[in-house]
Amino acid sequence: MSEEVVCVDFWANGFGMRVRIALREKGVQFELKEEDLRAKERSALVLEMSPVLRQIPILIHHGKPVLGSINIVEYIDEVWKEGPALLPADPLDRAHARLWAHYIDKMLFSTQTKFLKSKGEAKEKSKAELIESLKQLEQVLGDGNYFGGDEFNFLDIMLIPFSSMFSGYEEHGSFQIGVECPKLMAWVKRCRERESVARTLPDDGEMYQLHKAWYGIE
Numbered sequence: 001m002s003e004e005v006v007c008v009d010f011w012a013n014g015f016g017m018r019v020r021i022a023l024r025e026k027g028v029q030f031e032l033k034e035e036d037l038r039a040k041e042r043s044a045l046v047l048e049m050s051p052v053l054r055q056i057p058i059l060i061h062h063g064k065p066v067l068g069s070i071n072i073v074e075y076i077d078e079v080w081k082e083g084p085a086l087l088p089a090d091p092l093d094r095a096h097a098r099l100w101a102h103y104i105d106k107m108l109f110s111t112q113t114k115f116l117k118s119k120g121e122a123k124e125k126s127k128a129e130l131i132e133s134l135k136q137l138e139q140v141l142g143d144g145n146y147f148g149g150d151e152f153n154f155l156d157i158m159l160i161p162f163s164s165m166f167s168g169y170e171e172h173g174s175f176q177i178g179v180e181c182p183k184l185m186a187w188v189k190r191c192r193e194r195e196s197v198a199r200t201l202p203d204d205g206e207m208y209q210l211h212k213a214w215y216g217i218e
Contacts, residue, residue: 004030004031004060005023005028005029005030005031005059005060005061006030006031006032006033006058006059006060006061007019007020007023007030007031007032007033007057007058007059007060008033008035008045008046008049008056008057008058008059008060009032009033009034009035009056009057009058010034010035010036010037010056011034011202012037012202012206012207012210013037013056013057014109014161014162014164014165015056015057015069015161016056016057016069017160017161017164017200017201018057018069018070018072018073018157018158018161019057019059019069019072019073019076020032020199020200021157021160021161021196021197021200022072022073022076022077022086022157023076024195024196024199024200025083025084025086025152025157025196026076026077026080026082026083026084026086027080027082027083028076028080028083033045035056037056042054046058049065050065050067053067055067057069057072059072059075059076061075061079070098070101070102070105070158073086073154073157073158074086074087074154077154084151084152084153085153086153086154086157087153087154088148088153088154094154097147097148097153097154097155097158100137100140100147100155100158101154101155101158103136103137104137104158104159104162107133108130108133108134108137108159108162109162111126111129111130111133112130112162112165112169114126114129115127115129115130115169115172115173116168116172116211116215116217117215123173127173127175130169130173131175131177131180131181134177134180134181134184135180135181137159137184138181138183138184140155141183141184141187142183143183145187145190146187146190146191147159147187152191152194156187156191160188160191160192160197160201161200161201163188163191163192163201164201164202164204164207165204165207165208165211166185166188166204167204167205167208168204168207168208168211171208172208172217
């Protein structure tokens with residue numbers, strides 16, 4: 001394993017999708033080891049490589065683990081220089097991209113979870129919060145083709161995995177993201193035309209069905 005690049009992940013893990021997209025953007029060959037998050041216990045490999053957090057994704061490079069999806073994508077960008085740069089060259093732009101990456105993790109992901117788990121008035125409140133988060137990200141996108149302007153890069157990789165649940169949001173909440181955030185949905189379409197994204201993102205319907213089972217949605 002010492003000379004291999006291994007990604008330990010679950011097919012429906014949005015955080016791990018980031019890692020797989022980044023590796024494919026860089027043209028890095030890697031082995032995918034599937035870790036089923038539905039299992040009660042983590043595998044021996046996860047326990048060995050992430051004994052404290054016991055979380056995926058894990059990138060194993062030269063036999064050593066790199067943890068945390070944001071951290072892993074930055075590592076990939078630093079190690080494999082031959083591919084397209086993922087992080088902006090300007091330090092201020094990099095700081096800006098990192099800030100919004102953390103916004104996605106702290107705000108969008110947590111709001112998604114509340115939205116899918118709640119019912120009645122709480123569901124409507126979390127739906128409004130979810131739409132507001134998407135509108136906020138659309139403002140950051142602006143009129144550019146990508147969050148990096150004309151180039152697909154770090155922040156695009158951070159957000160695009162969440163689009164695999166957009167149709168699930170719509171079905172669960174009876175609204176249309178294309179009406180609320182037309183520029184964001186046009187961005188999703190552009191991103192999904194990229195080979196790295198198309199090879200990574202799962203079927204939208206399968207994603208929603210999985211989340212329905214996870215959260216007991218009827």
